[in-house]
Amino acid sequence: MPTGYTAKIADGIDFKTFALNCARAFGACADQRDNGDGPPKLTKPNTEYFLGIIREAEQFDYSEAAFYGAKERATSYRREYANSKIELHNKYEQMLSKVLKWKAPTKDHVPLREFMESQLRESIMFDCVPTVSMDDDPKTYGEWVLCMKESNAKRIKNACESIREEEARVARNNKWISDLYQSLH
16 A cells, blocks of 8 residues: 555656655654645744744833732732632542542442542642742832843843754754755756
8 A cells, every 4th residue: 555655656756756755754844744745845944933032021111010010910810820729629629529429339340439539639639739929029129120131131042042943953954955955966
């Protein structure tokens, strides 16, 4: 039975076309694999996402109004997060109560009941503990500005590194594709 790569040989494709079609299965062409038929193409780095991070960090609002807004959002998030953990805990406890009341129909079902109970007890222990703390938050506007400047500098540094990595990856892939084309002439 022919594969997606060998099926066109019956139609008379040449070696170059076969080789280029097969090349789409390799790492340098992996991002082109599902883009339809046709030979691999040279690509350009996709850096828009990282450039957006840089723009956002460079245009960050360090005003006092932004500080108080961020503080309110963080407080609201923590409240919602804690409430969601309480709600989840209640749901787990309700289910645990049902599991504990359930009578296994046979001794062969007892391991199932024990497994259900252990799953719920473990999940209660690990899933229902509010772990978000306000202790790490900047307390004053000045602390917040310093913290955000450090954070944005780190974001810019990481985005620049990601751009360099994307450019290097595309250059390696394009060289692989170019070398392939050269070898097929």
